[in-house]
Amino acid sequence: MIRMTEPSKITGVPDHQPAAGGIAARARASVGPKYLSGLNPEQREAVETLDGPVLVLAGAGTGKTRVLTTRIAHILSQGRARPAEILSVTFTNKAAREMKHRLGQMLGHAVEGMPWLGTFHSIGGRILRVHAELAQLKSNFTVLDVDDQVRLLKQLLQAENIDDKRWPARMLAGLIDGWKNRGLMPSQVPSGEAAMFANGKGGKLYTSYQERLKILNAADFGDLLLENIRIFREHPDILRQYQQRFKFILVDEYQDTNVAQYLWLRLLSQAPASPSFASPRLRGEADTRSVAGEGDSPSTELVEAAPHPSPLPVKDGEREKNHVKNICCVGDDDQSIYGWRGAEVDNILRFEHDFPGAKVIRLERNYRSTGHILAAASHLIAHNEGRLGKTLRTEDQDGEKVTVTGSWDSEEEARGIGEEIEQLQRQGEKLNEIAILVRASYQMREFEDRFVTLGLPYRVIGGPRFYERAEIRDALAYLRVINSPADDLAFERIVNTPKRGLGDATVQMLHDHARKRRIPLFEAARAVIETDELKPKARGSLRDLITQFDRWRAQREVTAHTDLAQIVLDESGYTEMWQKDRSADAAGRLENLKELVRSMEEFENLQGFLEHISLVMDREGGAEEDAVSLMTLHSAKGLEFDNVFLPGWEEGLFPSQRTLDEQGRAGLEEERRLGHVGLTRARRRAMIYFATNRRIHGTWSTTIPSRFLDELPAANVEITESKGGSAWGGTGGFGASRFDDMEAFGSSYSTPGWQRAQANRNRGSGGRSGGVEEEAGSFSSSSSPDFGSFSSRRRGPLTIEGELVAKSTGTTSEFALGDRVFHQKFGYGRVSKIDGNKLTIAFDKAGEKKVVDSFVQRA
DNA sequence: TCCAACCCAGTTTTT
């Protein structure tokens, strides 16, 4: 059972990978350990070069994860280090899990867990908990999510009397996050930048934000690394301890590291400096002085500590090779797509400079895509200037050319792709092997509507992650308040959720009280209910809430933490709140809550659960069923599919105008890398689309094809007509030939959705220029008057339509007019019209929609 | 305190 979200698909390590080429390699392979067999010479070199800094430039589909895991296995089997002496960092939990999984397979569970294999943040958090007191925290500190962060900043803005309309808390959160990404503590923020926010108050706000965090015993994501860096710099003995512990360091996705992560790695990667041995000054150390002397004049600090665009270069001769630990960074500069989030492509581009004597190994053999796809992707990315340069090659066949298809508008684009997917499905392709990769998430809607109409199963990848969902955060907030009564942010979050009549006024009052007496909100509440400052109603419900919390805390001693969570959710009325909710996603939310409680079992106790949850939780595994995947190009990184659709290649959308405006040439290059990532997701077929007209913010505008289309090599690309026949073996072009195809397929494949698609297709690309007026996701076309002009010309569709009519007059639908139904996407509604298996439903929330009956169930 | 009518702004996302 392999599903798209399964770890095994994250990076392609195909079974069909040829044996290592080259006589020497083959000879070695025959004598080497078993895990080395099957590696190609470059991969093998990357695995076996254990000493000194190594940069593995691993192009898409070249077996990057395989190299990383095999390298760890090699280190262990060579006895060079014990599991606990290897630091191995990834960006995502998914990647970390995947590595653990593969290591387990490779080593046959011989090695008990790798304690230091994890994400930057989880490892940083772990280290910070050990030395929490050095960051004025307790070891059980809370990791704040974005919501908490923003709420806290809002309060600070209010306290400063800053108009949070003009200076939104979210913006400040972004700024602070950016500073932290760059490794800047409040005192190190360049004054110009600090002044940008709220007329010069930005820096001060950052400072007071940090102070508040300490009081709340909380850290945000940025702190997990930044506080590590601070501790390492201020306490060389502690740093040395970690330097000695980690004999080997491995880094995944190095191209995505930001400055803070870079500094963190740099500090850890230095050979432990023995007191008797004067170690050369490294980049990381140079900064130490400025931070250590925080009271010093700000000017020195600014000069030294504002590493932008990248920290100070290491001067030649500053370091000898044997002072750098065995660090191996794996990455692909051509897949760096997170610059806007603080990632510094520079880190990977400057690796050799930062780590003199570094061995650079290129993995260029691609085991994923066909020749045409690879050529197209390589050509495209070759237009970038800021890159180290790799040329992907494959021993696979050329395969099918990459197709480029123009459509009149985005709706036709969605129709065309929907149709093509059904075509592929007919050819026996699994929907799981089909993906649509969009630049911006708003493009998804059109496809969703289309797929709902067609009854085509699809799944959206990405979107809000599990622990980011409101219901999960609410539930966690309850548990946080139980765990630590001083967690004001959590208390504030749930004090009136579900509604208890404790609104802004009450909360404000509690705040005043708490601030005056310097006590947590919860304690303030306890005090306030003894007074008559609140109206009886509010006072009563606040008292009830506090009594409940006291009871839950008492229960904590005698109840398993999972049971406690269930009790809290039920008794607080939180479960009930969603049970009463009639909106479409209420059921899903209740399901998520169950999942949350279930997931708690993996942890020892409530404390342990809360400490890890914010770092480790991610979205649920998703259904196993066969479905088309719909996601952004960004979330597609690391995945692969046989068939990949790339819609929306238009100037302004892709490359995104905003990125171009804000980042200029660097932005363009990042967009191009995004295109490269998109293309290289495809194993066998890559299909690019562009539309001439697209609705942006509600208004239609004409667009021009993306410049990236011109950058594709003509030899590997085929321009098809608005619904190309040739892509799947037809004669191409429209008119009679395509029509024949339809007739041929009509007999064996005749879902109503498919038939509608045929009708729509003809309407959209043939007769009229638009389709603009058609309501998205509706069935209007199949019964609209102009269908006549279509059917009068040809017999085929008429027959199909005949069947459809015959079907609709029968009593095939299990639904009756006025039935209450539930739809996965639109929620509850009432059937207002029935036409065969097509239902018109007036949804409570989503309005009137037409859907296939198999998509709804009786409510 | 709560809900409904307005108004405005509008990529990409992990931890």
Place this chain on the structure above:
DNA sequence: CTGGGTTGGA
């Protein structure tokens, strides 16, 4: 055109 957030009335 949508959704989020704010404002105004009950």
